[in-house]
Amino acid sequence: METRAGNVRAEPKSPRLGPAVFATFARQQSHLFPWVPVCLGAGIGLYFAASSEPVTWHLIMLAATLSALWLVAYAFGQHRGRWVSVTLWLLTLVLVGTTVASLRAKAVAAPVLSYRYYGPIEGRIVSIDKSASEKMRLTLDHVRLSRVPPHRTPLRVRVSLHGDDLGIDFAPGDTVLTTGHLGPPAGPVEPGGFDFQRHLWFQQLGALGYTRNPMLRLEPAGRAQGFSLWLYTFRLSLSAAIKARMSDEEGPFAAAIITGDRADLDPQLLDRLRASNLAHLLAISGLHMGLLTGAVFALIRIGLSTVPQLAVRLNLRKVAAVGALFAAVLYLGVSGANVATQRAFIMVTVMLLAICVERPALSLRAVAIAAFIVLIITPEALVGPGFQMSFAATTALVAVFAVIRDRGLFLILPKWLSGAAALLLSSFIAGAATAPYGAAHFNQVAQYGLLANLLSVPVMGLVVMPGALLAGCLAPLGLEGIGLWGMELGLAWILRVADLVSGLDGSTRAIVAPGPAVLPLVTLGGLMLCIWQGAGRLVGLVPVIVAFGLWQNVERPEVLISETGRLIGIVQNEERALNKPKGDGFSARVWLENDGDTADQAQAATRAGFSPNHIRTQVAGSTLGFNAANPEKIDISEACASHDIVVLPRVESKLPEDCAGWTALDFSEGGAVAIYTTETGLRYENSRSRQGNRLWVSHQRKRTQ
Template sequence: MGEGANRVTTLMGGKTSGKGRAFIERLRREVKGAAALPFRERDRWALWLPVFFALGIGIYFSLDFEPPVHTTAVAAVLTVLVGVGLRRSALFPAAAAAAFAAAGLFWAGFHTELARAPALDRAIGPTEVTGTILRQDRTEGPMRVVLERPTVARLAPERTPERLRLRLASLPPGAGPGARIAVLARLEPLPQPALPGGYDPARRAFFQGIGATGFALGKPRLLEPAETPGIERLRHAIAARIGEAIADPALAGIAIALTTGLRGDLPRAAHEAIRDAGLAHLLAISGLHLGLVAGLVFAAVRAALAFWPAVALRYPVKKWAAAAAIGAAFFYMLLAGATVPTQRAFVMVALALLAVLVDRLDIGMRLVALAAVAVLVLEPYALTTASFQLSFAAVVALVAAYEWMAPFLSGARARMGRALFFLAATLLTTLVATLATAPFAAHHFGRIAAYGLAANLLAVPAAAFWIMPAAILGVLAMPLGLEAWPLAAMEAGIDAVLWTAETVAAWPGAVRRFPPLPTAGAVAAAAGGLWLCLWQTRWRLFGLAGLAAALAIQAGAQPPDLMADRDARLFARYSGGRLYLSKPRAGFLGRVWAEAAGARETGSTRPGSQGLSCDRLGCAADGIAIVLRHQALEEDCRGAGIVLSAVTVSRRARWRHCDEDALIVDRQRLRRLGAHAIRFAPEGPVIETDWDRRGRRPWVALPGPRPDQ
């Protein structure tokens, strides 16, 4: 038998055995080459340190409990010591990554401790409120002001929030940022998320130092005028001058937003048109705006000094111009409110100009990494915001794309000509930025502007070479009272951009709505995108797996079938792409729910409607009952498998009127656990509450202990 086997192997298997050995050898070489790829890009390892720092911050904000700061501090110190001990080991990169992640976890918790302040836990009012105006903003309707150092007549000083946000009909003459006012108002606790896992206004307010909201019940009185000009008063003074020079409210609102970062004067219709056309980034003062300001100041100062030979030939006028440009960019950042995009843009512009000062022009991904670290150190909470994610996603992708295309672009300008090259560069920039920000726009807004590329081809050149230069000249001319001509030119440019936005937004299918991308999908997209952008060899293509995972997660995302408001004021059912609301006029909350569901439209809830049939007492559909008044409890609860109730359902009422196995979500449960989202599953309804998603965090203020049910 052994000799037969040998003959078979010799006659039939010799050739196959040779192929097998060749395949194994090739596989071994591929594996060895893949293992060596990270070491070929040792110079890119440092780019991942901010990513791991951000990972630690992200872990902190994803927890449903508050990790003790002393524990995270010890963990951070220990990981740093381990990294130092392994500095000559092959494990050092992993140790450094762990150290930065632990540092991010600690720093986010430490920053939260610094931000702790009293917050209102119950409604108060009417009561007398006094405070100093920190910020003011007007939307269509009432004015909103943030008061700092407030005093509340019916609240002890140790329980008084450090800042309040109030809605006012108007301010008294002479009142503005820095002035102290008094007003009769009703104060309320911070608003909670409209849906579990949705936007958390309480968390944002917590890190802004705001501990209560409210509205005025009378006209405010001016107690003390502002003592010093201050940057905030200067912002509003410039906004007022622009409003006087530009009569059209929409054009004036856009001009004010581009110049000072104040968007409250922009009418809602204009804002929606700009958003639906994919031009919302033009309203966020960021790299384009700060780069233009710094570039124009740099060129103007250098040209002016060049006309003075005694200075130009003896001193480094280029460096002087760079220093002046840094100062101008810093002032513009403050004027724009120092938001996350402006902070990121300023850091990048300042580092680029510092490179001029020290005779080093190595500008690239390292500059982006330093900007990310700077923003996250100053404000770790920024990581969770749409502005941070959209801003850095676009910049990282653009830098990576231009690094990859550098050999081609170096000769393309000469071959294509200046005008055609600029058009191609604008098209490429818009395409890359749109694709890079799409996952995060889907995560935060559940919508994508389908024709954003076409709109940006017209709007971006107008903003860069027409609107922003006119804005700079207008601000510089204001002290002399000569701003009319520059602002008139700015108005004409904005009119062209707004016309473009309104035209593109009116095209069929301009906005694609869908359920927001879940957090897991956004994380997968971020990981895949970073892998694709930070590496430069072929193994960067593994990042496509993360993007594919994000698409798969998005495809499987389903909106809740039933929704309930924390205050039991509104309920909804999602079915067949439509959202059916328990109230015909649901206002802001209804719009938020429609966006969260990706609903194409809201359905009719008149008596007899298929999706949800409602009257003044309640609603019903397919074994679902929504009780709006006590009178409907007995009839609607009987026979319903799921009962959503705007009234409290007592144990006796459950026993008398409802099925034994019915799921009942009543007013009391909603007040204790927050907003509810219910999804239908084969094994039964799956309930998610606001408490489940947020847990016990410093910015969460749910009344009472957590119930067992």
């Protein structure tokens, strides 16, 4: 301390944090923006993980309070106070994320059918596709159901057509009528499993069903059907034209990557693509949007550079970026503008606009802006595999190549080799970044996926997408066949690669489903590795290692019972044995996949020789009795006396209080059941208890009759 002219000047005190730690945090100040969508996503994740619906105005008030505190800390804070303001800012973003998700869930609220309905179904066709069982499926709006008041009628329903001859050729916009079955969306097939009710809630699909009766056209699509239906009709006609000009395998593949129409894709072809890790080529996502806009960008820039007058007067990069953005808008419309395509469009738009304002196109800031926009518009995308995998790949690629660029690592390689090295490295990074999410959502890993992608992705970028662009440019002249011919050659190569790789021994490996903490920990660790500045980013390895340790020791239920109560799966000799080879097939398939089991339902039904309707077995020392026979022949008192746990899926009454088990009434109220073995005995869970009291569950419970 020294004195000058009566004034005392104190030397600034060192922060309490150690100098190295403080320097590390200070280094993050100019790299905080990428954490904005991370915190927003954390808040959205908390909303979906909550066991009850939060009160939105409480969230808004709390976010406003934190915002005020942040402003105060930002205005007056120095050193430690500065980091207090940063902490408050990040917490505010978390609350904003939770609030945005809550508002979105309420904004899409629509009636959900809460009982089994049979009768007339009338509506306007807004979507035509196929179910997993290859049945044609129609999504209807403007729905009318007999004896159901309009204010309780779902905004949209989806009807599968079962039968060989159900009447007419359908077109979007047609108003149709049939008689069929409808019911509410089913809950998770096991506690903690994928929540179909939540998924369909955000699509405003309030009932699913089928019909075996002819579908009658009451009114054909009119001219005033709206732009969205007109565009959908155009897409279907374009898809039909593409498939008519190409072979039976390549045609549906081309239609899928141009228009998003997968209706005629061969299921076996899909299996081969999944086994070779090439199924992502079907999704109109960042790869396709990037390849198309990149091709347009390059063509415009190269074309204009051949004209000296324009090359001198114009900024060719900006002109090419604007042209590529226009192409992206067209592709967004032609491809159907689904959520994955919207996400890809936003990412590409952010990067092209960055070029226009002379900012780095490929940066973590650009990726963060794209993620922020997507999460604000569709917060429900966070829990889907598309969002997780696309942003994981993009973030990892941008982060790694930024390090390579800054350190000039590719400069030590010959120019002809650097391109090949970049391709190999990008495929490896994207595969490694998306592998945990793909394995978690799809329960398998393609062992030779890197090989398949190295052989296929360059062909997609250099042959298929330029062919599609050429076909679009030549279509007004009637010469689109030239571009389609090039597309067909490229797609034929990709399909041959898929056949080769999927046919190799051990091409796929089944993976057990992870626990709820695994993916959040992997995401946290990956983000630390990509965003954090300095050597401290290596701390991100810790949550990743913990996540894989938890995954390795994940606990699977000893017993699973379907929502109908008719299918039961019991672990016998470390394999799940099922009680019947058919029925509740979707539940059976998901259970086995989540176990990491490659068997099908028929194979699993032969493992223990269970009877479809009667089972008596031991589960961790307790006797379990399953009886799905005629309820009039079941003596409930005798069943409870002779078993520790009873499962009576056809009995419509409650069990006595001193009897452990479930009846049809319990399954209708609680959904699927899981039984776990613990050190202290058995633990029971049902799907509804894991879902909690959420909008998509509580609306369905409200009876409309």
